[in-house]
Amino acid sequence: MIYVVEVPFDGKPRAWFAFEREDLARKVHATRKREGWTIFETTTPRQLLQDCGKTSETQGAAEEHAEIFQLADTNGWDTTLYRADYLCGQLQYRTEPVAELDACFAAIKHDLKTCRMYLSNEEAATELYRDPIYGGREGFFAHMALREQLISMEVISDDL
Secondary structure, eight states, X not given: OEEEEEEOSSSOOEEEEEXXXXXXXXXXXXXXXXXXXXXXXXXXXXXHHHHTTOOXXXXXXXXHTHHHHHHHHHHOTTOOEEEOHHHHXXXXXXXXOOOHHHHHHXXXXXXXXXXXXXXXHHHHHHHTTTOGGGSTTTTHHHHHHHHHHHHHTTSSOOOO
């Protein structure tokens, strides 16, 4: 299980879970997508140009899509490019690998005061009592949100 705790600037914190990384990615892509922003994508310069209905031999393509030709000149037409706007900056393609989990987490926390993601039941249960965001008066609602998730998933028992 993966647990996410979101602490907004205003309002109550909330916690939710995903069964595994693929489920988390599906949920994030379904709920965090914003016009003009990409959460995570892999492509090549050739694919980018094909998406525009062109090839490298198409008349005028080099002028019309100079940024794609620049990527191809720098990296090659079939080099894998990674795009994760929330993590790397909007419309930025890079050759260094980007993990989809990291890209999703960046999208989740984009408009929040703070956020936590735990990759296992054990980690979430341990951090419930260790992580400073759950301490004191300010952390009460975040603590309760995660606690309720852990109880509903039968990771911890309801000892109140």
